[in-house]
Amino acid sequence: MNRATRASALAATTVLATTGALLTCTSAAGAATATATCTSPVFKRQFYANTTFSGTPKKTDCDSKIDQNWGTGAPATGLPSNYFSVRWTVTRDFGSGGPFSIPVETRDGLRVYLDGTRKVDIWKNVSTTQTKTVNITIPSGTHTLRFDFVNWTGAANVKADYLPRTSATVDTVKPLVPTGTSLTYDSSYQAKFSWTANKEMDLAGYRVYRRLQGTSYGTKPLATTTSTSYTDTTLPKNGAVYYYEVRAYDKAGNESAGTADKSVTTVDRTAPAAPTGIEDSWKPDYSDKVNLSWNGNTEADLAGYNVYRSTTGRPVALTAANRLNGDTPLAYSWYQEPLPQTGDTYYYVITAVDTHGNESAASGTAEFYTRDKTGPVDTAYNAKAVEDERGVTLTWDKSEVNSDDFVGYVVIRYDKPRTESGRTPVLVGEHIQGTSFTEAAPPPGTTHYYSVVAVDDSGNGGTPSVEMPVAVAGNSTPPPPVTGTTATAKENGVALSWDASDDPGLDHYRILRGTLVDGEWVYKPLIDGWTLKPKEFTDTHYLDRMAADGEQFRYSVIAVDQYGNQLTVETGAPVQDVTELDLRPDADAGPAMGDNPVGNLHGDVTGRVAWWLSSDTGANGSKVTGFNVYRWNPSTHVFDKVDTQARGDVAGWDYYDAALPKGTTTYYRVTATLADGTETDARETAIASVD
Structure with a gap:
């Protein structure tokens, strides 16, 4: 909206850069005149120094919207503050027309005309703003609306508009059929469909439809757009003819008739379907000859078939080197040839070719096996x-x-x-x-x-x-003694290391662990827990992981050759003494060890402590109702209670120690709680954790 001010009258020509009809306006202030060109739907606005719209307007300009509040002042320089009038005029194309509403707010008088016929009449001097909405029907085509406002005395204000009514129960007028359609087909094989914009004020957009030649347009549009063009990127490249039309639709859901068909003939970039049925030619045994057959294709532009063969497996590469029929497609749906007896598996596929040179994907694969009876030429x-x-x-x-x-x-x-x-x-x-x-x-x-x-x-x-x-002759001499053996006590066992043996026949090492039995050393090999046979070591180090409880051991590392020859401690294998670290709980630490119904208490490197009951009651005959789990704290020299469990209706119980420290020995004690409220003595187990 352009609000008039008390500044001097217009002295130049103004052109609004929008499309539509142009109105040329003349403005006069005293002897001065000016021309204003207003582009529809912008209003031409004229100011008069009387209430009869007579004589030459004092000022003429363009206004985008009728919404003025001059109060008690003059609307423009050279005009009085009372007894003046203002006229707004617009001429525009309403397309198919239809139902409109004209809402107005005015103080003092306002009359609205459609093509010279009065539609709104509020014509009296008032002290308060009057409001009114009038519903009218505007025919299709170009029409002129005129808004005449008069102020007799007092404050002056006016607001007015013309709006399409978009309710589906009110508006049953279809938009006009779009015009100016054009269709192009570019080098990227896309169709661009364009048209001239409709004039309806309640236009919602356009629906684009496409059909294949010989078929009808469907009920679902190809696309919906508010633009005046649409590029079809989904157009098939199959050499067929496709038709397009566009329909305009408004906010009430009314749809125009379709435009006249525009057609495009597409390029053929669509290959035939892959042939089928060749898989049935496969033979499960060895073959001397190939007999291929397949189901014939039905494309109208089919030129024939190509046959490909490979010995390198699936998928068969569709190359000229693998194509058996040369550059000329086969005109029939079968193929025969002698099969080379090379011991290879031969893989065959078929493709279909059309008259435009488009080749299908490969068919399924037929396999044929040949015998290979010739040895390699390689010789030692x-x-x-x-x-x-x-x-x-x-x-x-x-x-x-x-x-x-x-x-x-x-x-x-x-x-x-x-x-x-x-x-x-x-x-x-x-x-x-x-x-x-x-x-x-x-x-x-x-x-x-x-x-x-x-x-x-x-x-x-x-x-x-x-x-x-x-x-x-074989060998009966054992490898020489292993040198450099060390045994170091760790918190989680004994770490062993030794020098690598340079015996040419070395197969592996064996570790003997000796314990004192009745004052004599007894040696036994470390046993593999899966095979229950002596472990065979190929490295030169090993951690004999066990609970650190201060026990004394004597180790011997022995080299074993490919015939099983090996020394013994008695025949010269060296030994290494070691005393474990003693990480056992204090002797007087509680809960004390003693009579306890807990059975098979044990732990593993995952931190799991598990047990079951060897008796349903404690020593006093009271029934077991639960358990307490304690973990030895070497820093405080106290067993900390880490878990309490109810007995429940199970046959076994366990506790997972998420805080199990690495590389050390951790001791646990488990007691049973009894129905009489007492707690039994404890049983103990230990876990030597991994580093």
């Missing part, structure tokens, strides 16, 4: 075999020629030479990629005959190496 030259402390070691020269399917060498030991029949082969080495191999412990006291053979991925053997006889 200059093979030799000797026995030493490591066992029997074979060496040979790398083959001068190689097969693609070579996977390695095998070493075979025979009990007789090649010249004798009935010999028994023993495979002693396989998957050998280098040029040497050692059999660590062949049976001693006899002559063995060795051969090295190259093998392909089908298990075919190449030409064997020369035969290598070896009279195996």
